[in-house]
Amino acid sequence: MSSPSPLEGVAPHIRSLLTTLHKQSSTQESAITNADFESQTFDDVMRDKFIALDEDKSQYLYQLCRIINAKTVVEAGTSFGVSTIYLALAVSANVAATGGTGRVIATENEPTKAAKAREHWAQCGNVITDVIDLREGDLRETLKRDVEAVDLLLLDIWTPMALPTLKLILPHMRYGAVVVADNTIAAADKYKELLDFMRDPSSGFVNMTLPFNNGLEVSTYLPQQ
Numbered sequence: 001m002s003s004p005s006p007l008e009g010v011a012p013h014i015r016s017l018l019t020t021l022h023k024q025s026s027t028q029e030s031a032i033t034n035a036d037f038e039s040q041t042f043d044d045v046m047r048d049k050f051i052a053l054d055e056d057k058s059q060y061l062y063q064l065c066r067i068i069n070a071k072t073v074v075e076a077g078t079s080f081g082v083s084t085i086y087l088a089l090a091v092s093a094n095v096a097a098t099g100g101t102g103r104v105i106a107t108e109n110e111p112t113k114a115a116k117a118r119e120h121w122a123q124c125g126n127v128i129t130d131v132i133d134l135r136e137g138d139l140r141e142t143l144k145r146d147v148e149a150v151d152l153l154l155l156d157i158w159t160p161m162a163l164p165t166l167k168l169i170l171p172h173m174r175y176g177a178v179v180v181a182d183n184t185i186a187a188a189d190k191y192k193e194l195l196d197f198m199r200d201p202s203s204g205f206v207n208m209t210l211p212f213n214n215g216l217e218v219s220t221y222l223p224q225q
């Protein structure tokens with residue numbers, strides 16, 4: 001028997017859009033070859049690519065945001081806005097269930113990707129667009145201001161940005177906040193600085209690598225009070 005989806009109650013047009021976007025992302029990603037990087041820079045190859053968080057990881061992320069009643073989420077790396085839709089769905093559902101206000105701070109430094117993300121969110125409707133605060137530009141600048149009481153940080157970003165992003169957001173993370181980092185098994189060497197930092201006993205993080213494809217690090221911030 002297949003696992004039920006945590007998105008059961010979500011509007012059909014949003015679920016259908018997500019299925020389409022995940023398919024487009026996987027098709028693009030499987031067509032990338034090493035030769036592409038010989039003729040173009042990394043940024044040029046990636047400029048029109050989704051590189052979306054896998055569908056099962058995205059559904060888990062949605063569920064995790066519901067579990068912790070996340071209402072303020074920071075997404076490092078938005079691309080065409082696929083994982084943002086899951087985060088915004090969860091934040092909106094949490095606000096509807098328990099009140100208050102919600103916000104997903106999304107970040108993207110490639111203008112054409114940011115524009116495409118906005119198109120996808122508009123197709124979903126107000127439930128998504130009302131809670132997204134997209135910051136365009138280098139997140140090392142755009143996340144310097146107006147960030148507070150963060151419940152969850154998604155690190156789905158080029159690996160050299162992961163630790164600098166965490167260090168920017170850390171002072172604004174609430175006790176029990178969660179950090180999710182993608183591909184931490186497959187890219188363990190590239191994530192070394194981030195993982196060394198979070199796994200240091202003095203960091204305040206309790207860490208676990210979940211066995212999704214290529215790994216998904218889920219760390220909870222529980223510093224000594």
Ligand SMILES: C[S@@+](CC[C@H](N)C(=O)[O-])C[C@H]1O[C@@H](n2cnc3c(N)ncnc32)[C@H](O)[C@@H]1O
Pocket residue numbers: 050051052053076077078079080081082083084107108109110113137138139140156157158161
């Ligand atoms: C793996 S993709 C994000 C995928 C997205 N989370 C999803 O599931 O659809 C990483 C994105 O981070 C963006 N990015 C990389 N460095 C950045 C930076 N310094 N500031 C803002 N965005 C950046 C890239 O342009 C790319 O679109």
